[in-house]
Amino acid sequence: MNLWGIIAIVLVPSLVTCAVIAKDGDVEEEGLYSKSDHVVILTQRNFERKVYNQNHAALVQFYNSYCGHCRGFAPKFKALAAEVAPWKNIFQFKVIDCSIEENNEICREFEVMAYPSLRYIHEHYVKANGNVGDRIQMTDTAEKLKSQLITKMQAEQSMGRLAFAPKLSIASYASYAAALNDVPNDVTYTFLVFESENSTVGSELALDINDYNHIKVKRVYDTSELAEKAGVSHFPGLVAVSTMLDANPLTPKNPSKQNLLKAVNKFLKSKNYAFPTRDTPEQEMTQNEHSGEKLTSSNLDVVYYSDLEKTLKTSLHTEITRYKSLTGEALEALLDYLHVLRTTFPFKNNNLRDYIEDLHDTLKTRSEWNGNDVYEIVKRLENVHAPVYMSQLEYIGCKGSQSKYRGYTCGLWTLFHTLTVNAAQKPGTETGLKVLRVMHGYVKHFFGCTTCSEHFQAMAARNRLFDVKENDKAVLWLWISHNEVNLRLAGDVTEDPEHPKIQFPSVTKCPECRLARGAWNLPAVYQYLLNVYGTGNIRDARQVNSAASAPSPFSNLDIGMLSLLYILSFIILILVIKYFLTKRLYRKRHYKHGRGKV
Structure with missing residues (x-):
């Protein structure tokens, strides 16, 4: 050669x-999903093209990639999307990550105030004020969500939509001839599913085989005269009927939808039926480009200024701007948050301090703001005071082994630990108490994980956050609460396997923080927190020498x-x-x- x-x-x-x-x-992968997950990935650039005026219906999930509930829901959503992939000509699953700044305006227009949020979009949907889709209730299992979607599609069809989909309604018939009366002449076999009106099995079967040529599925009441004539006594029941009205009972012993589908396929195979060719792309194992990197153990109890800045920017760009109309208690919570930042954040850059002060003073001039206006003010003032951020805005201490782990949630805990500690080191003030109240208000109104927010508010009430009276107690309250969350989420699907949720500080990091039999030595813990989160101990990104940490x-x-x-x-x-x-x-x-x- x-x-x-x-x-x-x-x-x-x-x-x-x-x-x-x-x-x-279009993108192949973003946030928690990739194209191989049988979902359409929506972005600000393709949203209108892929959502409006489509020839199919869709379920759009608005999610936040750092939201623990969204991370936990993602595997269920992916599994369901893969299961109903044969419905793609009728119904598709679509996702958009609201934590990405450029997508934020769309999420705001759709009035998404909880993550994850599900919206049903019917075919030929048009863009207009107030057209934000039909809200679909979140469920704890994929099976429940599927049943809810089928029920929704049945209702849609009854209103004249989904005319291109299989007929999902149910009827009574006295004979096979009556049941097949409206079936087109080119249909070779019609599968009758005998079931109750509330059952979704027949509709699901019809959707599963919607692309089978010359095949139909019809739902029949289990109480109809035809059920008795067909000898069906076990429901849901299944009978295959030919154009010559020859009937073949196919009801399996366990008549689940999956078993009914197997019975249909087995019957058609025996008739040498030509099954359609379906696209079944292999599930690709996607991995973050940095997934092979590991932080050294010495980095785990260190605060990096880059983490604080990136968290702050995410907070201001994507969380406080998600309200379509910002007023009342939420606006007050935002102003309090900005006030605490201007007095307690460990600024290494006067431009950032001036920017926060200017943002606070601007937003307090009105009692109501439009979310788009807030976003424009955030961007405009950022340019006025540029350069605002001195780091490359990459997570270092809070970087996960994959992009779906840690990140912003870790950064938010780090930010508020830093604020409580720096407030406690200001003698003669009660800023530490204000930090806890501000954190409560921020998580309640802005944090992009609804379930997480609800858990935090319940914990705050249970642990009597508003009864804390001293700055050092504020530092310890947040530490106790953080460990309580770690205990609850240890082993959860959202846990980074490379960074397990432990009770911190570990014995290795702080031997003196534990007394005999494992009890906490609170004075030592308090000193440990001061050492880690104090302003003088926060590292600049330029101090990071590890190749695994440096961008x-x-x-x-x-x-x-x-x-x-x-x-x-x-x-x-x-x-x-x-x-x-x-x-x-x-x-x-x-x-x-x-x-x-x-």
Whole structure:
């Protein structure tokens, strides 16, 4: 093989690996979902094109990728999306991550105030004020959500929509001829499902095989005269009827939907039926580009200024702006939050301090704000006081082993621990007490995880947050509450396996924080919290020497090209060495031959 052949082998895979292709603003992966999860990933750039004026209905999930409930719900949503993939011509699952700043305006327009939120969008939906879809109630299982969706689709069809879908209504018939009276002539077999009106099995079966050519499913009341004639006594019952009205009872012993589907497929296979070819893409194991990196244990109890800044920016860009109309108690909670930040945040940059003060003073001038206006003010003042942030805004101490872990939730705990500790170190003030109340107000009105917010409010009431009277007690109250949350979530699906939720500080990190038999030594714990979250101990991102913690200065393309250059240099070096060795060997042989002639 010549040199150019070798270069081609090396070059082509490298360029393929480095290339990122986007089509019309579409993405393959974002937040908690990828395209292989049988969902349509929505963004601000493709939302209108993929939601409005579609020839199918859809369930849109508005979620927040750092919300624990959203993370816990994602596997159920993915499993259901994969299960109902055959419905894609009729009904599709779509998702949008509201924690991404550019998507925030859409989430605000759809009046999403809880995460995750589900909205049913019927076919040919149009964009208009007040058109925010039909709210679908969250459920604790995928099966319950599926039943709720089928019931919704049945109701939609009764209103004249979903005319292109299989008929989902139920009726009574006296004979097979009556049941098949409205069935098109090209239908070879009609499967009758005998069930009660409240059952969703027949409708689900009809949707599952909606792409089977020349096949129909019809729902029949289990109390109808035809049920008795067909000899069906076990429900849901299943009977296959040919165009010649030949009936074949197929009811399995356990008549679940899955078993009914198996019975249908087995029957059709025996008739040499040509099943449709379906796209069944393999589930791809997606992994965050940094998933192989691990933080060293020494980083776990260190606060990085980059974490605080990134958390603060996320808070101001995506959380406080999610209200369509911001007024009353929520506006007061925001003003209190900004006030505490301006007095207690460990600013390393005067521009950020001025920005927070200006934002507070601007927002207190009115009693009601439009969410879009708040966002524009946040962006405008950020430009006025630029540069506001001094770091590259990457999580370091709060970085998870994958993008779906830790991040903002870790950052928010870190922010409020830092605020309580810095407030406690200001003698003669009660700012620490204000920090707890501000945290309560912020989590109640702005934190993008509804279930998490409800848990925190219940814990605050149970642990008597509003009875805390001293700054040092505020520091310890937050520490106790954080450990209570860690205990509740230990082993949960949202837990990062590389960063298990423990009772902190660990014995390794703070041996003196434990007394005999494991009891807490509270004075030592308090001192530990001061040491970790105090202003003087917060590290700048530039102090991070670990390659696993520092953000890479190169893009994926840069790294790919550097790797390519390295490989090409190595190949050239080998060829040069080979050339000189060959030339030297040739000279030796020539010299020896010459001596033989003398």
